[in-house]
Amino acid sequence: MTQPTAPILALKAVSHSYPEPSRGMLEVLKDAHLEIRAGERVAILGPSGSGKSTLLSIMAGLQRPTQGEVLWSGESLSRLPESALSRLRPEKIALVFQQFLLIPHLTALENASLPLELRGVARHEARTTARAQLEELGLGARLDHFPRMLSGGECQRVAIARAMVARPELLLADEPTGNLDPTTATQIFELLLSLPKIQGRSACALVLVTHNEELAARCDRRIRLADRHLTEERG
Ligand SMILES: Nc1ncnc2c1ncn2[C@@H]1O[C@H](COP(=O)(O)OP(=O)(O)OP(=O)(O)O)[C@@H](O)[C@H]1O
Ligand SMILES: [Mg+2]
Structure with missing residues (x-):
């Protein structure tokens, strides 16, 4: 049952291992506990290969952990079949990646409206919502541009618009700023930090993986992943 006070996302005693052809199992996470609440902006830091992307994909229900539980608003994902997870995910969670992952033959507007159209929202309505989202992110003059005609920072803003359009x-x-120059990276970071606040979206939380300590320091919480363990930095 969904509890009104439950965190948006909780990990309880989550461990994860990958099978390794020669050495048995590679343990990436061990007994991880984490709660994310509405409006929180959480940075995840850690060396390359420490398991940050694995952690995110477990949070998103894209991978099931080998042990432990993932809860979305108090509901354990282990009890949900894959079909129910796929139905729930777009309302719950959106993802943004370093590589933007825009569809090359679709315009900025078509890319951003896609999640709504895939959910059966009428095309006109989906595009109206997507247009407003792109305008809000400063892309009003780029609606009909294809990804190849956009700068890296613009591509990432389209990807963020696409992520936010379904109001996750x-x-x-x-690592959303990993492919951007330092100035653009800072702008995109500022934009991400502002998302939980804009448009009265007080329920939105942000978890972001970054290698940039300075930018991470601007988040509400900082969590380090190293040697399979999550450690929250205080202060
Ligand atoms: N599907 C997989 N099968 C086997 N091993 C995997 C798989 N995915 C990731 N790994 C291994 O798990 C470890 C953690 O990978 P992960 O991609 O989560 O790290 P990361 O912290 O995101 O690294 P980076 O900062 O380089 O992106 C790595 O050693 C990686 O090789
Ligand atoms: Mg990674």
């Missing part, structure tokens, strides 16, 4: 409760961003 949680935005997961995996």
Whole structure:
């Protein structure tokens, strides 16, 4: 049952291992506990290969952990079949990646409206919502541009618009500024930090993986992943 006070996302004693052809199992996460609440902006830091992307994909229900439980608003994902998870995910979680992952033959507007159209929202309505979202992110003059005609920062803003258009409760961003120059990276970071606040979206939380300590320091919480363990930095 969904509890009104439950965190948007909780990990309870989550461990994850990958099978390794020669050495048995590679344990990436061990006994991880984490709660994310509405409006929180959480940075995940950790060395390359420490398991940050794995952690995000477990949060998003894209991978099931080998042990432990993932809960969305108090509901355990282990009890949900894959079909129910796929139905629930778009309302709950959106993802943004380093590589933008825009569809090359679709315009900015078509890319951003896609999640709504895939959910059966009428095309006109989906595009109206997507247009408003793109305008809000400063892309009003780029609606009909294809990704190849956009700068890296613009592509990432389209990807963020596409992520936000379905009003997810949680935005997961995996090194979203990794492919951008420092100035553009800072702008995109500022934009991401502002998302939980804009348009009265007080229920939105942000979890972002970054290697940039300075930017991470601007988040409400900082969590380090190293040697399979999550450690929250205080202060
Ligand atoms: N599907 C998979 N099968 C086997 N091993 C995997 C798989 N995915 C990831 N790994 C391994 O798990 C470890 C953690 O990978 P992950 O991609 O989560 O790290 P990361 O912290 O995101 O790294 P980076 O900062 O380089 O993106 C790595 O050693 C990686 O090789
Ligand atoms: Mg990664």
